[in-house]
Amino acid sequence: MSVATAKKPSVSQRKYVPIYQSNPLADYDPVIRERVGQMENYIMKHCLWQFNSRGWDRRKQNAGILGKTTQLLCGETVDTSTPQEKCYWVDAVCLDRAYRASFPWVSTLSKDEIKETMKALHARLDWLTIDGSLNLELTVQNY
């Protein structure tokens, strides 16, 4: 008999909702594309959080971690009030530090430029790992 309280998983929240139909980076100027390419390469080589097994999870991971990384790069306050938010923040801190250390151009950008670059990176990562992905398991509704 269980002594702990467990929440029942809600499968209805696990539906894949597409956002991008094509590579969103194609619409950006070459400078942003180059910068996003460098940032994307770092994530793909060093991180694992973008590859959770299901599409809806990847959407949350990308938004959570890249959102917080943007805030850190802009010097804004980051919400760490729940364990899950703190977990996103942990990966965001590592990414923020790595970007500052690896890409000197980051420190030359204004807040608006950082936000625009990170928005493009977020879109690109959503495209690569979710909407443009060839992984047929992303839409499976159970873990």
Added chain:
Amino acid sequence: MPHHEFECSKVIPERKDHVVIKGKGEDLTSCLPKGYLNTIPGSISERGCAYCGAKHVIGTPMKDVIHISHGPVGCTYDTWQTKRYISDNDNFQLKYTFATDVKEKHIVFGAEKLLKQNIKEAFKAFPAIKRMTIYQTCATALIGDDVNAIAEEVMAEMPEVDIFVCNSPGFAGPSQSGGHHKINIAWINQKVGTLEPKITSDHVINYVGEYNIQGDQEVMTDYFKRMGIQVLSTFTGNGSYDDLRGMHRAQLNVLECARSAEYICDELRERYGIPRLDIDGFGFKALSDSLRKIGLFFGIEDRAEAIIAEETARWQPELDWYKARLQGKKVCLWPGGSKLWHWAHAIQEEMGVKVVSVYTKFGHQGDMEKGISRCGEGALAIDDPNELEGLEALEMLKPDVIFTGKRPGEMAKKTGVPYLNAHAYHNGPYKGFEGWVRFARDIYNAIYSPIHQLASLDISKDEIPTDRGFVTRRMLSDKNLPPEIALSTEMSPYTGKFDSVSPLRDKAYPAFPREADQVAAMAQETATAVAE
């Protein structure tokens, strides 16, 4: 899509969809093989079955448990002792294996009575062990034996024992990965939350997807303990059955092998709100980042940094010694599942080798996404390969070394390519800072072993040189090194001990006072001061 068709598989045209070569400018939207599908008839796969994936990979590393297979004895024999997941209780789970020894007559008349008799006999034979896992097999699943009912009966008769039933017969999935999935979900459904653990730290984790291959878990747990973190349970290497019943009380799930254990992490997150943090115990940078992230989560990053600084100072010169001698060596990284992405980038960056191919026997497309992302251009990626494809790839790529399992490894050796055991290791552990140097040493020893010069000669036709003496590894590896590298006193080959794990078992760790205790102590001090 940059598919590659092997000559040997032209008779199985569907195989083409399972092989890609990463070309210039390719990304995951254009370069990904199919994966986790039923093996195509005609292809002699190297996969294991779903029973093996559940029992051999995930269940059996639990150390204080009688693991019994309900089925023919061969199922148990073939999953016994072939992976080196050691434990700190004298390797009980490796020493003994249990089977109900089902025969033809039981297939006709049923094997439930036989199962019950075997369960009782096993508990009687090992009275100190009160926990059991039972694994369904193809034969007993097909005849419809109700393993759960028998387990319930025994637990009612013997209230001191607890039994877990894993219903993952061999046919329950395309590969062993199907069994990983089933046992993950079965464990959280049946056992998590059924025992309240004792919490001894302010920082509590489950260490998930870690199987203590040659001591990996013990190395990583050493770091966690040095940080004052309580490892509530390990799923499952060197893990205790009852500890794993208390997984619901951790604050963080730290996940290593996402391929085999992400399911339970994801379910723990959904059901109990415990977040999942993917980490990587292989490679100095990845491991440092991992410890740092755990430290950040608990607000104890300084403790992580102290360990990283100490370990890096101790082991970096030795890793550098091997890196200097492994530059540009071509590697086929052909493990079962997760190591293709755990290792792909780290061995290139930190050991200087070049990964020319990755393959996975039972990985999913998600594993290939990670692996292909971490490889360079020109890498050949193969899903569910067969032996002929492996041979053809070796002929095409001419690697200097191959990291794979025993079966394809022995095949590679026959072609003159040295192999390292990617599943059970050669001289592990490979996790941790020291472990990563041990891995580099094994790669060095494999590539430069003088035996390859001797073994490549065919005494039936080749002329045997008599004017040359025996060469050593060092003579081979340092031949073309500049003197400042070859004779460097700053770098050295591995200086650790043969057994790097056993001493950890008797190690004393610093006590980190808990916040509640500190608050109570302060309150006491204040009360005393007021009273005075």
